Amino acid sequence: MIVVNEGERCGRSVSELKRNFGFIAMGLVWSVLFAGMSFYWALGGLLGLRSLGGSIYELSLDPPPSFVRMVWLTGFLKLLGFVLLLALLIRWKKPIIAKSLFYAAKIAGAFLFLYGLLNFITITLSAMNILEFELDAYATAWRLVFWEPFWMAGGIFYFFAVTRSAQTPQSKRNETSDPDI
Numbered sequence: 548m549i550v551v552n553e554g555e556r557c558g559r560s561v562s563e564l565k566r567n568f569g570f571i572a573m574g575l576v577w578s579v580l581f582a583g584m585s586f587y588w589a590l591g592g593l594l595g596l597r598s599l600g601g602s603i604y605e606l607s608l609d610p611p612p613s614f615v616r617m618v619w620l621t622g623f624l625k626l627l628g629f630v631l632l633l634a635l636l637i638r639w640k641k642p643i644i645a646k647s648l649f650y651a652a653k654i655a656g657a658f659l660f661l662y663g664l665l666n667f668i669t670i671t672l673s674a675m676n677i678l679e680f681e682l683d684a685y686a687t688a689w690r691l692v693f694w695e696p697f698w699m700a701g702g703i704f705y706f707f708a709v710t711r712s713a714q715t716p717q718s719k720r721n722e723t724s725d726p727d728i
Contacts, residue, residue, distance in 0.1 A: 564635070564645050565710045571632050574704035578629040581701065585622030589615055598694065600686020628655060628705065635709050652708050660702025667695035 588596060588607065596607045606614050631651055639645040670690050673680040682690065 563711070564649055566635055567707055567709065570704050570708045571635060574632045574701065574708050575629055577697075577701045577704050578625055578632065581697075582622045582625035582629070585618055585625060589618040589622060598686055598689035600682040600690065601680065604686070628701075631655065632705070632708055649709055649711065652705050656702045656704070656706025656708070658702070659705060660699050663695045663698025663700075663702060666698065667691065670695065 584595065587594070593607070596604055599607075610618075631648065634648050635652060639648070667690075669678060670680065670682065670687060672678040673682060674687050674691070
């Protein structure tokens, strides 16, 4: 008995998710580190906060309860990315779930990368005295050397964690039976 996929019946190519385990692993580590920093700061830790600079650093010195709640919330939101990457490792039977996870990873990756890139550009413009930010030289250097590239790296990990393979099951069978075709 031959099982025909609905996509094949309609003449559409069936796409399968191709997992890039290296990018998924790096994204998982990135997410845990990033969430861990938020949890550390929410618990009152100060190590590394000066590198953020500006109002975030000022608020963290004597944080109001709403600020602490917001830092906890950001930590949990960062863990949602971890869950998203873990979900990519599952072979979902329903194509809608796989497709949704594919687009969620792409959108999250694009957002993270663009967020870091736009911050990098604006902070660079501030360092060149074109824009004015209240960042001291220490925070500016850390933001340009570490924080913004860190955001962009996370975006790359998420974006490339999964790709689509546009091969139909029939073309896969043909490839395995005759690799020259």
